[in-house]
Amino acid sequence: MASTYGTDTIFILGKGASADQIEGDVFDRGTVIAINDAEAIAPADITVFHADWVADALKVNGWRSRLYITSSDLVPVATPQVRVPYVPQTQESSDLVMQRFLSDDLVVEDVMFLTALKIARLMARQRGRTQKVYMVGFDFSTETGYSSAITHDFSSSSEAEKSAKISIQEFFLLNALYFARGSEIEIEHVGHRPFSALSPDQLNERLSRRVAKAEGNRKREGLHVDIIAELTTNHFGDRGRLERMVRSAKAGGADFVKVQKRDVETFYTPEQLASPYRSPFGPTFRDYRHALELSADDFNFLDGLCQELEIGWFASLLDQQSFQFMLQFDPCMIKLPSTISEHRNYLEFVGRNYSKGLILSTGMTDERYERWVLENFAGMSTFYMLQCNSAYPTPLHDCDVGVVRHYHDLSQHDPRIVPGYSSHDFGWLASQLAVAAGARMIEKHVKLGNTEWAHFDAVAVDLETGAFREFVDHVREAELIVGTDQKRVNESEHHKYSRADAA
Structure with a gap:
């Protein structure tokens, strides 16, 4: 998995409603680690889960991840999977969660994004480079609901139970942000919480080719x-x-x-x-x-x-x-x-x-x-x-990029021709x-x-x-x-001297 992507980007995907605000092509830019049935939102490379109800949801969606890391025995035999122990969270063991986060042992935690962050750390070591980790779809609020891609809630937990779990998870994320400082991973929460590093729109501006292309097209008028x-x-x-x-x-x-x-x-x-x-x-x-x-x-x-x-x-x-x-x-x-x-x-x-x-x-x-x-x-x-x-x-003096300009000139008389460059x-x-x-x-x-x-x-x-x-x-x-070959006045331009001054 670590060798699949050339980018040093990892997304940990929850299923909060804010995930719908992320352009789909953003997730193409790195490894996607989905929590529970969040793979319904975007194709995931790795899915982490342990509860039986998640297996029911994944079966309906068609087991879309490339690998499952789970304690469950419900994953189809032919589906790539890694079995690891599940460690339930209890009042007595909660103080050991962050200790395990800093260790090298991989387990499925009740707070599963901690397992995902551990996987991100392992990938960073494999790649030998710091990884940028974006936490997407973690809204920490039951009021905002789920992503529109989650069409059915397979969990049998009550709303009160879900709300309690979510509030605890926010506490552990703040702990993780603190403990991960100076480590192999740089974590940025994407959302609208006080500790969020980016809003969904800001992540789109940073990583989405569609957003960049739309912005660029306003300047380039379709040049691609x-x-x-x-x-x-x-x-x-x-x-x-x-x-x-x-x-x-x-x-x-x-x-x-x-x-x-x-x-x-x-x-x-x-x-x-x-x-x-x-x-x-x-x-x-x-x-x-x-x-x-x-x-x-x-x-x-x-x-x-x-x-x-x-x-x-x-x-x-x-x-x-x-x-x-x-x-x-x-x-x-x-x-x-x-x-x-x-x-x-x-x-x-x-x-x-x-x-x-x-x-x-x-x-x-x-x-x-x-x-x-x-x-x-x-x-x-x-x-x-x-x-x-x-x-x-190719030696620099033999690149002859000027030939590209010649092909461009030919294209002005023959619209079938598209000039280009093969870089050696x-x-x-x-x-x-x-x-x-x-x-x-x-x-x-x-x-x-x-x-x-x-x-x-x-x-x-x-x-x-x-x-x-x-x-x-x-x-x-x-x-x-x-940009464009059409000369015009751009929005960034303004006259230093007004007509009144000139007069």
């Missing part, structure tokens, strides 16, 4: 740069790793993830395939390359996951067999990478048999290739032209400049840590750190600064 997290084959054909990469890319702010597809037996020569290569999959390069390829079932899994997370996906298709294979998924767009710019027979085949969105990286090509592709891909509905240099890493350089500066030059798509290679046996290009940013989030933030900053 699509950011592509290029996974390449760094998933190693492993669905679990693939899922972690997609979730981390989504949390980092990507609009799309991209994978690759090639027919191994025809793309490489027999000599290349038979050559020695050391990996967990076998002793040859053939063993290694076959293991990295995604099957039809894997692509169906990817499609379903991306629909769930509301993030787009597409693939670079390196040969005709892969192109024909991909058509079964009815992709909204495909990419033809720089690698195959000299495979003209294949490119012509795509030009004759495909008419949706096409992305083309232009590494290792010149203006002659540009003229050729504009002629042969005339039937595409949308044609993304991405300036690219195929060196890893270090960092984010060239991508910022590309946005200023007119790029409307930015692609960046990503990885999930390093291994001793896999080749990783040095320019890929690590999804296990905050590097990709930082990259996206810099691109969005450039997007905001570029």
